[in-house]
Amino acid sequence: MSQARLMDGSALARRIVEDTAKKAADLKERTGTAPCLATVLVGADPASVTYVRMKQNRSRKAGIESRHVELPATTTTAELVATLDALSADPTVHGILLQHPMGEHIDERAAFEAIAAEKDVDGVTFASFATMSFGLPGFVSCTPGGIIRLLDEYDVDPSGKRAVVVGRSAILGKPAGMLLLARDATVTYCHSRTQDLSAAVREADIVVAAVGRPRLIRGEDIKPGAVVIDAGYNAGNVGDVDFESAAERASLITPVPGGVGPMTIATLLEQTVTAAARQLGV
Numbered sequence: 001m002s003q004a005r006l007m008d009g010s011a012l013a014r015r016i017v018e019d020t021a022k023k024a025a026d027l028k029e030r031t032g033t034a035p036c037l038a039t040v041l042v043g044a045d046p047a048s049v050t051y052v053r054m055k056q057n058r059s060r061k062a063g064i065e066s067r068h069v070e071l072p073a074t075t076t077t078a079e080l081v082a083t084l085d086a087l088s089a090d091p092t093v094h095g096i097l098l099q100h101p102m103g104e105h106i107d108e109r110a111a112f113e114a115i116a117a118e119k120d121v122d123g124v125t126f127a128s129f130a131t132m133s134f135g136l137p138g139f140v141s142c143t144p145g146g147i148i149r150l151l152d153e154y155d156v157d158p159s160g161k162r163a164v165v166v167g168r169s170a171i172l173g174k175p176a177g178m179l180l181l182a183r184d185a186t187v188t189y190c191h192s193r194t195q196d197l198s199a200a201v202r203e204a205d206i207v208v209a210a211v212g213r214p215r216l217i218r219g220e221d222i223k224p225g226a227v228v229i230d231a232g233y234n235a236g237n238v239g240d241v242d243f244e245s246a247a248e249r250a251s252l253i254t255p256v257p258g259g260v261g262p263m264t265i266a267t268l269l270e271q272t273v274t275a276a277a278r279q280l281g282v
């Protein structure tokens with residue numbers, strides 16, 4: 001029987017998006033300009049197509065214009081960088097989202113770094129990573145930022161807690177750990193070379209699963225009363241955590257779907273409106 005309380009990302013995301021829509025409307029009224037988010041998709045990976053569509057639809061509902069750039073899977077790094085340079089220089093675009101993954105032949109870092117810092121509403125550049133890591137104002141990576149908002153919403157203070165982040169990707173695991181560190185958690189990163197994952201997870205007061213391996217984290221490894229954040233995206237809306245068994249021991253747990261996912265998009269929209277306001281001098 002499940003004991004954990006659900007951390008309802010859908011409900012919190014809805015409130016953030018409603019608030020963001022009001023700010024977007026206010027900005028348009030004051031400046032005559034609606035915030036604009038450019039989405040860039042390389043190739044046609046079905047999951048990425050879905051995520052980009054979700055971002056466009058929710059942008060529209062929040063009064064954010066979207067400009068979509070679709071590039072073929074054969075796009076080179078140089079071509080992608082040229083596209084991102086053009087969007088970075090375009091004053092009618094306030095935020096840029098480069099959907100990940102983008103193909104193994106592409107130098108992902110070169111592509112992310114082509115996004116102007118002031119338009120990095122997805123928090124993927126080195127500049128954003130630095131401000132995020134030092135707890136300074138700037139744009140956060142959207143999923144990690146959404147995770148911190150969920151923790152705040154459910155009164156989970158990471159200070160002094162042992163946090164274990166499973167996964168070290170540039171857009172998820174690494175920044176999630178840095179945001180928790182900035183909140184004074186004692187952070188351990190686990191990854192494919194970690195020798196005893198179960199032992200590390202068993203120590204955790206906060207577990208962030210961000211590795212993309214369906215049901216990797218099981219209830220028997222969850223410390224009783226731990227907070228479990230499932231940030232795994234796998235086919236069929238299955239998370240990285242075995243929800244049923246983990247919920248028996250956790251005090252709080254995010255569901256998949258309806259947990260971290262909606263928070264990712266809400267954070268993106270919120271940061272787009274912030275970027276637009278700054279660029280429009282409001």
Ligand SMILES: Nc1nc2c(c(=O)[nH]1)N[C@@H](CN(C=O)c1ccc(C(=O)N[C@@H](CCC(=O)O)C(=O)O)cc1)CN2
Binds near residue numbers: 257
């Ligand atoms: N440039 C980026 N690429 C990727 C990111 C990112 O933040 N920036 N994150 C993931 C995927 N992702 C957004 O791109 C994403 C995944 C899932 C959801 C979501 O809301 N999922 C729903 C379920 C969706 C459904 O019904 O099919 C949920 O969890 O409730 C949002 C965003 C990789 N790439």
